[in-house]
Amino acid sequence: MTDAELVERARAGDQAAFGVLVDRYQHVVVRAARAVVGQSEEAEDVAQDVFLRAYRRIDGFRGEASVKTWLLAITWRQALSHRRSIAVRVRRFISTGDDEVFDPPATARLQDQELADRDLQRTVARVVRTLPAKYREALMLNATGDHTFDEMSQALGVPAGTLKWRVSEARRRLKEKLLKLDLF
């Protein structure tokens, strides 16, 4: 069943049809939210709110963009609002700031190469956190591989050229900082 058909059925009150959309795009939405808020648990909270908002506003979906792009636009606004909220600022101020922000997912058994890769991932995650928000967000959203620059541009309301430049600049700064750490 296509996205458009699922949307039509959800508009008619079919919650199961919307549930299929949730299954289909849950990872995309969680990753996009994580690109902004950083932490996995907070990203999942944001993503849940995104789907609830989308369900309530499904009548406003006109089909001009794809469902994925529509969800990305909602996710971006919701994640930025979440990050700016007072409660989140207070929580992050109190926390040590070193807990699982952009931490790579855990793996069951790690070999030597995997351990080395995981160390590098931790270091990269730590350095990514030091980048300015607009570079970090564009870099991490692009790194998900879920969206083209045109889709990102349409959802975020930022020109595709600007997004490409931000990603490029973020990578340049990231590499420069990693080289100073003698990782390569």
Place this chain on the structure above:
Amino acid sequence: MNPDDRIDHALRAIAKADASREFSAQVRARIEAGDGVHAAWWPKVAAACAAVLLVAAVAWFMREAPPAPSEQMAQTTAPVVATRSLAPAPPREPRAEPLPWSRSTHVARMRGSVARVTTARSLTGDHERALEPLSPLEALSVPSIAPDAMVVVDHVIAPLAPITPLSTSAM
């Protein structure tokens, strides 16, 4: 693997984190329960309360704060100016009446004696003179002057009763 590829690999590994297994079920449950977005009504309420408290605190401090020096001067001088412009002019004090007598005092050395000569003079030109011999100690402080000369040492204007002339034989 070159550094750029290793960075790409690490970034993808970080960004590709999937949603948890129960995520979809939680969303479905919330939709079925008719749950709204739990986006937080209480931070908005807390922010509103904080804003009200801030305004109240500012108002309280503004009320308690002493006025600036310029304001104090303005508050002090403004009523005075108004009073001056509105209040009737105070009555002038009457000028003092002309004194009936004036008195001058001289020290005179006459024939080897020194005396204080006090002359009382009326406005009509009448005058009376009194002589008072000085003590030897007082006479020493009188500057050396020629015999029979008179030196004005004091001049007092005050209402006086007529002075009874002394006898010149006292000198």
